[in-house]
Amino acid sequence: xxxxxxxxxxxxxxxxxxxxxxxxxxxxxxxxxxxxxxxxxxxxxxxxxxxxxxxxxxxxxxxxxxxxxxxxxxxxxxxxxxxxxxxxxxxxxxxxxxxxxxxxxxxxxxxxxxxxxxxxxxxxxxxxxxxxxxxxxxxxxxxxxxxxxxxxxxxxxxxxxxxxxxxxxxxxxxxxxxxxxxxxxxxxxxxxxxxxxxxxxxxxxxxxxxxxxxxxxxxxxxxxxxxxxxxxxxxxxxxxxxxxxxxxxxxxxxxxxxxxxxxxxxxxxxxxxxxxxxxxxxxxxxxxxxxxxxxxxxxxxxxxxxxxxxxxxxxxxxxxxxxxxxxxxxxxxxxxxxxxxxxxxxxxxxxxxxxxxxxxxxxxxxxxxxxxxxxxxxxxxxxxxxxxxxxxxxxxxxxxxxxxxxxxxxxxxxxx
Amino acid sequence: xxxxxxxxxxxxxxxxxxxxxxxxxxxxxxxxxxxxxxxxxxxxxxxxxxxxxxxxxxxxxxxxxxxxxxxxxxxxxxxxxxxxxxxxxxxxxxxxxxxxxxxxxxxxxxxxxxxxxxxxxxxxxxxxxxxxxxxxxxxxxxxxxxxxxxxxxxxxx
Ligand code: FES
Ligand SMILES: [Fe+2]
Numbered sequence: 001x002x003x004x005x006x007x008x009x010x011x012x013x014x015x016x017x018x019x020x021x022x023x024x025x026x027x028x029x030x031x032x033x034x035x036x037x038x039x040x041x042x043x044x045x046x047x048x049x050x051x052x053x054x055x056x057x058x059x060x061x062x063x064x065x066x067x068x069x070x071x072x073x074x075x076x077x078x079x080x081x082x083x084x085x086x087x088x089x090x091x092x093x094x095x096x097x098x099x100x101x102x103x104x105x106x107x108x109x110x111x112x113x114x115x116x117x118x119x120x121x122x123x124x125x126x127x128x129x130x131x132x133x134x135x136x137x138x139x140x141x142x143x144x145x146x147x148x149x150x151x152x153x154x155x156x157x158x159x160x161x162x163x164x165x166x167x168x169x170x171x172x173x174x175x176x177x178x179x180x181x182x183x184x185x186x187x188x189x190x191x192x193x194x195x196x197x198x199x200x201x202x203x204x205x206x207x208x209x210x211x212x213x214x215x216x217x218x219x220x221x222x223x224x225x226x227x228x229x230x231x232x233x234x235x236x237x238x239x240x241x242x243x244x245x246x247x248x249x250x251x252x253x254x255x256x257x258x259x260x261x262x263x264x265x266x267x268x269x270x271x272x273x274x275x276x277x278x279x280x281x282x283x284x285x286x287x288x289x290x291x292x293x294x295x296x297x298x299x300x301x302x303x304x305x306x307x308x309x310x311x312x313x314x315x316x317x318x319x320x321x322x323x324x325x326x327x328x329x330x331x332x333x334x335x336x337x338x339x340x341x342x343x344x345x346x347x348x349x350x351x352x353x354x355x356x357x358x359x360x361x362x363x364x365x366x367x368x369x370x371x372x373x374x375x376x377x378x379x380x381x382x383x384x385x386x387x388x389x390x391x392x393x394x395x396x397x398x399x400x401x402x403x404x405x406x407x408x409x410x411x412x413x414x415x416x
Numbered sequence: 417x418x419x420x421x422x423x424x425x426x427x428x429x430x431x432x433x434x435x436x437x438x439x440x441x442x443x444x445x446x447x448x449x450x451x452x453x454x455x456x457x458x459x460x461x462x463x464x465x466x467x468x469x470x471x472x473x474x475x476x477x478x479x480x481x482x483x484x485x486x487x488x489x490x491x492x493x494x495x496x497x498x499x500x501x502x503x504x505x506x507x508x509x510x511x512x513x514x515x516x517x518x519x520x521x522x523x524x525x526x527x528x529x530x531x532x533x534x535x536x537x538x539x540x541x542x543x544x545x546x547x548x549x550x551x552x553x554x555x556x557x558x559x560x561x562x563x564x565x566x567x568x569x570x571x572x573x
Binding site: 190359 | 483
């Protein structure tokens with residue numbers, strides 16, 4: 001039983017490997033996290049601008065549709081026919097006036113209400129449904145949908161606090177900074193990573209690995225831990241932001257720091273340096289800001305490469321990572337070309353992200369039968385709090401503390 | 417009608433292209449491209465929807481060289497061996513100094529323990545130029561049909 005999870009320490013500085021491999025826990029996560037009191041990222045409003053536009057997506061293992069009705073309101077519902085369970089929307093995206101299931105042609109409006117049942121009254125008085133069949137009681141299962149700065153979130157639970165409160169001032173600030181202007185979607189990427197979804201959520205909160213695993217960052221002088229930066233979390237430590245300021249360290253310091261770690265700071269230069277050019281476009285001079293929203297999303301800026309990332313669980317040992325790249329509606333042609341060029345940094349083939357998939361897959365593979373725990377204590381143990389320096393993994397402990405709370409598997413005297 | 421020599425030169429180019437990638441001879445693979453080349457891997461989905469985002473984009477040969485240097489010197493990725501099977505060469509229409517061409521590919525991948533899988537399949541949509549009896553790619557757009565990329569995308573396709 002999940003309740004017998006033993007955390008050796010109450011500050012989550014040791015994490016049992018079992019958490020990445022136990023199918024019972026996975027089932028419980030679906031129920032308590034993805035269908036629990038959380039807001040999951042669904043899509044950008046810019047992907048469904050017109051009435052009738054829809055996208056299909058997933059919240060955990062559950063297929064979900066987000067769409068826009070004739071009045072412009074965005075709704076979300078489970079993509080599973082109320083009749084016999086077939087997926088109602090089969091295309092990845094599209095535009096429809098009504099959603100009609102192909103199996104027996106039940107049809108639904110954009111809010112997910114059942115509107116039509118063929119042969120409801122039978123044919124020539126024969127067949128059909130019983131008199132007491134109530135259309136109103138056979139809608140698609142609905143999610144609450146909420147929008148913040150053009151980002152559409154959905155929640156299965158009536159208990160979930162309002163989206164703005166759930167995000168908190170820190171995340172609202174970061175999402176507002178990136179999404180506070182009309183955006184234009186440049187395209188999507190998707191990759192299937194053979195690892196437990198939580199390994200990725202940890203990876204996103206682990207500033208320690210960034211410039212060690214992603215050697216490109218340091219070798220080509222794009223980003224290094226000697227830069228001014230740090231990590232911030234919301235009050236409940238479930239979301240996080242990692243950031244760095246452009247040009248805030250000296251080459252000599254970086255070379256000295258990395259020389260000892262066998263990482264060659266600034267050892268190589270690009271023949272086409274435009275890949276690394278930073279065009280400042282916000283009030284601050286941050287050239288790196290990557291935030292994660294519990295449980296399934298990340299919002300990314302590195303130089304001028306902007307994207308959201310969504311995690312879709314595919315069983316205990318796999319997940320899909322969906323990247324949505326965007327620019328701003330008022331970008332000129334040159335800026336769009338610049339963003340498309342810098343998209344090379346991220347995604348399945350990203351020069352600073354392909355390593356994450358490999359790190360996750362080798363961790364998943366090697367830890368399958370391990371009864372012990374990982375070590376999470378860079379930046380110290382104990383209290384979970386923001387750091388104004390970069391070499392730390394404190395937000396990983398923040399993730400586990402909220403995870404354990406929702407899963408009801410907190411250790412005695414748990415740090416939150 | 418395209419001359420037989422030109423057709424053979426283009427077929428050789430595709431054969432070398434796949435063989436160099438499979439043998440991890442990325443520096444030799446670079447020589448399949450003309451100086452002013454553009455190399456791009458795109459998903460069928462983005463292409464269909466008219467979205468410009470690529471999975472990998474090298475707007476000139478220097479960017480392609482940078483990609484290879486990065487793979488050699490800076491990136492970490494799965495231990496793998498690739499096998500390209502390329503067929504169905506279509507010479508489409510003449511363009512200045514060469515031809516627009518298409519071919520289909522399937523690319524298999526074996527891991528460090530010899531376990532294999534179908535990694536990628538799709539279409540090469542390209543422009544070749546012919547000079548001195550040899551062909552080079554002036555533009556190569558790899559259109560990936562199974563665009564949910566397994567694991568990660570390291571070695572070019
Ligand atoms: S399953 Fe959808 S109409 Fe029957
Ligand atoms: Fe990473």
